């Protein structure tokens with residue numbers, strides 16, 4: 001039997017990308033969507049304006065929407081006892097707590113970046129940080145399309161958090177530097193954002209030494225890479241015990 005997906009944010013760029021991918025995959029069926037937008041043109045499944053109205057059976061919720069709808073969709077997932085794959089970025093501490101609480105009752109899979117490549121890059125950054133910090137200064141630069149709402153990207157924060165995790169002493173994130181009128185501190189991790197056009201997602205981490213610079217970068221070529229990862233995550237969480245899962249649980253790094 002195919003896996004039945006409820007797509008939250010189905011009218012958006014990622015929702016439509018997932019819908020197109022499901023059409024070509026006989027093992028996954030996008031059975032319904034939820035979106036506040038009425039632009040449902042081209043979508044061949046029922047779309048509900050809110051989750052509580054859903055009257056279609058489904059197995060897993062995939063969410064690429066807006067951070068403001070996290071409380072409702074998480075409450076809905078818990079009420080239906082269904083796993084949720086949360087891919088939306090820009091989440092606050094409050095949202096993260098809601099997801100954490102929900103994970104005691106349902107499987108919750110969360111990742112700010114669903115691509116295999118970025119998760120391999122993060123594993124390599126952990127290693128590079130151990131080898132190079134504090135002798136090398138660490139700076140992260142990200143670039144995205146001009147419609148993106150949050151800055152820095154959830155992925156840049158995910159990379160920074162992994163790097164921070166490898167450093168024993170205090171570390172401070174310094175965003176875009178224009179408001180910081182002081183020389184660079186060893187404890188800084190700089191995070192800079194660029195927005196423009198239709199850039200899918202670019203992330204670069206620089207390890208800057210006195211005599212050499214190492215750069216590791218990831219460039220998403222199409223949104224399909226995130227859609228593929230999200231659908232793999234949906235298959236992964238289906239049937240799992242309640243708990244909090246991420247890409248490191250799904251791919252062996």
Ligand SMILES: NC(=O)c1ccc[n+]([C@@H]2O[C@H](COP(=O)([O-])OP(=O)(O)OC[C@H]3O[C@@H](n4cnc5c(N)ncnc54)[C@H](O)[C@@H]3O)[C@@H](O)[C@H]2O)c1
Nearest residue numbers: 009011012013014035036037065066069087089112113114
């Ligand atoms: N984790 C990843 O790998 C990854 C990859 C790409 C994008 N994202 C994130 O996914 C989210 C969506 O990205 P996108 O490019 O598809 O954006 P988008 O703006 O094209 O689509 C978002 C959709 O969510 C809908 N929406 C807004 N509020 C809603 C609500 N209350 N209930 C239901 N639907 C609602 C909008 O109407 C829209 O159709 C963003 O937060 C983005 O940063 C994550």
